[in-house]
Amino acid sequence: TPLAAGGDGSAEEVLLSGARLVARSFADALGAALTHTELPDLVVAYLPVTDDVGHELVGLLDPDADLPHAARTRAWELVAAAYQLADDLLGMVVRRAGADDTVVVSADHGMAPVRTTFYPNNVLVSAGLAV
Numbered sequence: 001t002p003l004a005a006g007g008d009g010s011a012e013e014v015l016l017s018g019a020r021l022v023a024r025s026f027a028d029a030l031g032a033a034l035t036h037t038e039l040p041d042l043v044v045a046y047l048p049v050t051d052d053v054g055h056e057l058v059g060l061l062d063p064d065a066d067l068p069h070a071a072r073t074r075a076w077e078l079v080a081a082a083y084q085l086a087d088d089l090l091g092m093v094v095r096r097a098g099a100d101d102t103v104v105v106s107a108d109h110g111m112a113p114v115r116t117t118f119y120p121n122n123v124l125v126s127a128g129l130a131v
Contacts, residue, residue, distance in 0.1 A: 003060055003071040012078050015056055019049045023085040027092060034096045042129045047089060051107075053082035 001007030030045050059065060060075035067075075090105065097103050106120070124130035 003075055004067070006071075009071075009074040009078070012057065012075070015053060016078050016081055019053055019082050019085060022052075023047065023049050023089060027089050030089070031092060031096075034093065042124070045093075047086055049082050050086050053079060 002011040003009050026045070026047055030043075033039075033043055054061075057075050057079055060067060060072060061079065065072075090103075094103055121130060
């Protein structure tokens with residue numbers, strides 16, 4: 001039973017278990033790409049773990065939601081665990097990056113109103129990294 005329905009968090013733990021599998025396979029693939037002898041000029045990677053967990057638990061994280069303290073605490077623990085997976089992967093990338101490499105971290109969306117528009121492809125094209 002999910003936390004939102006009064007459960008113990010085991011349903012959300014299954015979600016996090018899947019996120020761990022995704023992060024592990026993602027780390028293996030990205031690690032192999034970053035250790036290849038002929039690295040491409042640009043490597044783009046998207047890890048959906050934090051986004052997936054955030055979407056699933058967003059109702060539990062709402063400060064106005066009528067939830068027991070224990071459920072809210074457990075939800076934040078699960079979110080923290082998902083972010084730790086992403087942090088670990090980013091750490092691996094940064095450790096493997098060379099002195100002349102640039103690592104850019106971005107998100108597919110945020111939780112605040114959008115007041116400007118950014119077109120990353122335009123930056124990549126102007127830098128000669130995309131066509």
